[in-house]
Amino acid sequence: MSASYAQVLCLPHARRTFAAALTGRLSYGIVPLSVLLAVARASGSYAVAGVVMALFSATSVFLSPARATLIDRHGPRRALLPMAAVYTALLGLLTVIVWRPGAASPLVLGAVTAAAGACTPPLGPTMRAVWARLAPERALVQRAYSLDGVAEELLFVSGPLLVGVIVGFAPPAFGILVGAALIAFGTAAFVSSPAVRDVRPGDGAAKPGGTGRRPVLRGIRRPVIAAAGVGLALGVAELLVVAFAEGHGHGGDSAAWVLAALSAGSAVGGLLNGAVAWRTPARVRLPLLVAGLGPALLGAALAPGLGTLTAAMAVTGFFVAPAITTAYLIADETASPEARVRAGAWVNTAVNAGGTAGAALAGLLIGPLATGWCFAAVAAVTLLAAVAAARGATRDGGAPGGVGDGGAAVAERRQSSSPSLSS
Template sequence: MSSTSVVRPSYAAVLRIPYARRTFAAALLGRLSYGIVPLSVMLAVTRASGSYAVAGVVMALFSGTSVFLSPARAALIDRHGPRRALVPMVAAYTALLGLLTVTVWRPGVASPLVLGAVTAAAGACTPPLGPTMRAVWGRIADDRALVQRAYSLDAVAEELLFVSGPLLVGVVVGFAPPALGIVVGAALIAAGTAAFVASPPVRDLTPGGVRARVRGKGRRRVLRGIGRPVIAAAGVGLALGSVELLVVAFAEGRGHGSDSVAWVLAAMSAGSAVGGLANGAVVWRTSAGLRLPLLVAGLGLALLGAALAPGLGTLASAMAVAGLFVAPAITTAYLIADETAAPEARVQAGAWVNTAVNAGATAGTAAAGLLVGGLSTGWCFAVTGAVTLLAAVAAARGATRDGGAPEEETVGKVGDGGAARAA
């Protein structure tokens, strides 16, 4: 390992890792489907059923099985390797999306029960390309600083995918039924996964003797240490889920249109992208365990500031500041999960963090809906900020117990483990 990569690894250095560009591009191609399929399914089911209520229930089933079964799907990858686990998942997922496309192509044909069953089954088979790609980054990067930079690049790219995906759906529905968007999403994840598992770093990720080790250690020992990043990620997710609804309520309460909401949320996304890139560029002297609660606390304080915003312009500024902490906090949570979990459970650890973010977002949206009915938006932002600070306190207590050596002291550990790491 060169001293240059330890002191100041660049994003270019990440992409110069052998096979990194090929593997990352394939993963991003497949993950673009995540930004296309949900909106396409919602629009297609709404058109087919003629009911927003049916569409809401169907999407809840799709999201629920996708999010909460993510650790179980990741466990299959840790146990059997990406090629043996991802390929059957993608085959089942694309087949179910194809069946759903046929079901919703003609309005008024399918029953709500059939729509719910097919979408729930499709969600249960969603391939965890994101956690798998992060496990690959941890294996192919040769020091901790380079892994940090790779995770930051991954987080920013994923943010852009979730922005561009709905835009592509808008283009599709401009000239075709929304069911075509489901087809496009299925084709993207099939093509991306095929290229991903054919890449040498992924092809070399074989389970080896993992199964015996996992059975011997037990689930708790294999996933020991991920509670802190999971709690922090859930706090960030809760903040994100609340903010989306609170911004809508804030804008409508002051007579602004939906275009204003889009600009405020875009300011937060832009802040997140900037924060993510900056986080990866800094050579940190403190451990990820000590940084994580500070980043979550920064998000909470920014939301407390948003509670004082008198107008949409100041709210957009507050959201941009809040966004600065989002991607760094999530990236740091992934780093801690990857570093503390057993080598044979890296994908599972990342999936648990991802599940925590999504579950927190779902809970945050529901809680914000209840709060908006009885409190002003200012107080709602204050409550959201206070809960986020509580998550930061919980993460800080874990960091205090763990101690947390400076990050340079952990450089080089990422490469340890050899074949076990490849599982």
């Protein structure tokens, strides 16, 4: 193994930049649940809270590529700071609105949360672009992406736990304030890091006649499809686990342990994936990793009890982080230099959109079908996503700058590019 996690953290300014990004990204694990609880308390209706959260999630997820485009064109300092400022201000306004129960109008709540979601700073895609700029070789990029993915997984697990602690002594609206403070401090520290501060605004902007939006979308079609398949599997699995636990006479705490096994398996798989010096190209590994979810979900479909389901979910998680990390690697290697943040944002959007679609699909399937058949159905969809990614890999295997060269194009691009975020 030519690279280690210690080497990743020893890259110039890596620890400071990564710590700042993680601080801001912890907000993503705290704010959604805090908003849901605060809106439900203020409006007295979980229906209103659900609609408000749907608006928040929709604008946050589906406008992520547009926000990433601003970063590619104007640089992180000029784009991230205004986003964080507006996002923090809107969260502060939302806190004031929901602080007293019964004082909030559903229309106002929906408008403010939708606007806040539209301004969410994309620290994750930007941090991955910074990793690609800092790391001098592909092995370190792979290791950095794996470390980043596992850390993000832990943030999304610990965020709701922190909200549980907060609501034990303060109103849920206080959690929104905590999330706003984290994103403000984390973003300011992130853009002040030399690894980000030295990026010249506009160096990564698309040039007239150069690579624009359509070539970016063509180059990342395979990882986007694969990421959507993984996200859909996760979205379905979360609801099915809850339904399975209740159907077998267990409470919500039992379902939480099963989902914790899914996260633990994902963390282990992500760390092992980053530790291997792969000789197989990423374009070949990606469909295999996505396909690995299929048999694991079929195991969940055949699970007779909660213990077996927990084991099946741990195996399922083992493929999740490696598949998403590999999708990010392919997007980074395939995208043109001026669109690296945008490419990562499309993969991130695909995961989140797939998760939202999966949750909706699970809601439709749980009534008419037994949970076992639901797990089998999502396994089949996941295998179809793997086939689609494999077909794309076969067509694009010899494309210049693709990932079939084991990353040589990336190394060459880093040596010859200008010193911008995209270099």
